Amino acid sequence: METNEEYLSINTDNKSFPRSVRIGIGGPVGSGKTRLLEQLIPRLFDKGVNLAIITNDLVTSEDAARVRRSGLIDASRVIGIETGACPHTAIREDPTLNLQAAEDLDQLYPGLELVLIESGGDNLASSFSLDLVDYWIFVIDVAGGDDIPRKRGPGVILCDLLVINKIDLVPYVDVDLNIMVTEANKVRNGRPVMLSNCATGEGVDVIVDVVIDQLSFERK
Amino acid sequence: MPNIANLLICLQQADSFFPSGAMAFSWGLESLVKDNIVTDIDSFQDFLEAQILYRWSSFDRGIISIAFKAGNSMEQLASINSFVEAMASPPLLQEGSRRLGRALVEVYVKLGLEAAKQIQLHLARSSSFIHLAVVQGYLWPSLGMDESECHAVSAHTAYTSIVSAAVRLGVIGHLDAQRCLSRMRYLLEKVLLSPVPNLNDLSCSTLMVDIATLRPYEQGSRFFAN
Numbered sequence: 001m002e003t004n005e006e007y008l009s010i011n012t013d014n015k016s017f018p019r020s021v022r023i024g025i026g027g028p029v030g031s032g033k034t035r036l037l038e039q040l041i042p043r044l045f046d047k048g049v050n051l052a053i054i055t056n057d058l059v060t061s062e063d064a065a066r067v068r069r070s071g072l073i074d075a076s077r078v079i080g081i082e083t084g085a086c087p088h089t090a091i092r093e094d095p096t097l098n099l100q101a102a103e104d105l106d107q108l109y110p111g112l113e114l115v116l117i118e119s120g121g122d123n124l125a126s127s128f129s130l131d132l133v134d135y136w137i138f139v140i141d142v143a144g145g146d147d148i149p150r151k152r153g154p155g156v157i158l159c160d161l162l163v164i165n166k167i168d169l170v171p172y173v174d175v176d177l178n179i180m181v182t183e184a185n186k187v188r189n190g191r192p193v194m195l196s197n198c199a200t201g202e203g204v205d206v207i208v209d210v211v212i213d214q215l216s217f218e219r220k
Numbered sequence: 221m222p223n224i225a226n227l228l229i230c231l232q233q234a235d236s237f238f239p240s241g242a243m244a245f246s247w248g249l250e251s252l253v254k255d256n257i258v259t260d261i262d263s264f265q266d267f268l269e270a271q272i273l274y275r276w277s278s279f280d281r282g283i284i285s286i287a288f289k290a291g292n293s294m295e296q297l298a299s300i301n302s303f304v305e306a307m308a309s310p311p312l313l314q315e316g317s318r319r320l321g322r323a324l325v326e327v328y329v330k331l332g333l334e335a336a337k338q339i340q341l342h343l344a345r346s347s348s349f350i351h352l353a354v355v356q357g358y359l360w361p362s363l364g365m366d367e368s369e370c371h372a373v374s375a376h377t378a379y380t381s382i383v384s385a386a387v388r389l390g391v392i393g394h395l396d397a398q399r400c401l402s403r404m405r406y407l408l409e410k411v412l413l414s415p416v417p418n419l420n421d422l423s424c425s426t427l428m429v430d431i432a433t434l435r436p437y438e439q440g441s442r443f444f445a446n
Contacts, residue, residue: 081244083243083244083443084245084388084443084444085443085444086243090243094237097319097445100322100323100326
């Protein structure tokens with residue numbers, strides 16, 4: 001049998017720039033991923049970032065349609081990916097269609113700097129394939145309960161940036177935000193944890209700074 | 221004594237863990253489920269057998285063999301690819317075949333397979349696309365798979381992805397899924413031992429599915445790409 005020796009080698013060329021930097025946004029259903037996206041888009045445009053969006057909703061086009069309707073970004077720069085009711089598979093075990101979409105966007109928009117990839121709402125175990133994204137954000141919210149970080153879900157532990165959203169709801173949902181933040185920092189070994197209220201944009205500017213830093217880092 | 225090396229190669233390509241993008245496609249099943257035409261294991265088994273016996277066996281299998289025999293001839297591959305396109309399946313099914321063909325090429329390119337790089341270069345130069353069965357018949361031999369192994373792995377990936385979609389759509393449970401797979405394995409064994417159809421005898425027609433996928437998406441949100 002003929003073997004393809006090159007195929008048998010370990011190929012680590014998954015970041016062959018120039019291509020856009022890819023940042024994933026994951027998190028449970030209703031935690032505010034799309035809302036964060038809607039807050040990030042105008043701020044990143046203001047900073048001159050050339051960007052596009054990929055959404056992975058449970059159903060084919062719900063989140064993509066929402067982002068397109070928002071008028072925040074040219075509708076053609078928003079692609080909705082079909083996940084076959086497997087949103088976690090589409091960003092981790094088999095991100096093939098997401099990669100296709102990102103490569104299509106790179107071809108369609110020369111000079112594209114950033115693709116934000118929003119996962120479908122999933123659970124605390126969801127995480128992104130490192131062959132799909134360069135950096136990923138995981139969004140949880142206070143209404144999910146202050147024990148969420150303590151549960152040590154892979155999403156909470158492994159992400160590059162953990163965002164605790166909907167902090168305005170703290171008085172109404174009987175949670176202790178201090179405990180939530182302390183335990184998040186503890187399980188994440190000091191990696192960044194940020195607070196936001198994506199309904200108003202509170203806390204989003206700092207997240208934008210992180211995204212810009214990441215863009216600069218990946219481009220070096 | 222079986223060729224263990226080849227067996228392991230086949231298992232890797234046939235595994236649903238292999239990143240092929242197939243989980244996003246139901247090949248018309250989602251529409252028929254929404255229409256209450258496919259509702260249980262019996263109606264699903266009919267759907268599955270129609271797809272595998274009257275689409276994969278009567279068409280894709282022959283295409284794989286022609287692509288297999290084409291070797292490195294880009295001209296012949298382009299010709300068989302045009303033939304697949306000319307068979308004019310409903311747009312959503314054609315699109316699925318094109319997207320998964322491209323996906324397979326790109327995955328193998330990223331894994332460093334030289335034959336995949338060649339076909340990708342050819343596709344870029346000609347601004348064209350390639351169908352799944354053509355890619356399977358062209359690329360898998362470069363891993364050392366023989367023609368019958370290419371058929372078996374292609375058939376397996378086709379019916380497991382449909383059965384998996386049926387589980388996710390709530391039509392069947394996980395044990396019935398295995399019963400469906402066992403029955404398909406039994407039926408396909410006979411198919412795979414029979415002569416491969418010639419080019420002029422190839423056909424693909426599953427009318428109910430074809431019509432279901434032709435209808436506009438008036439049924440609301442969908443999970444699958446087709």
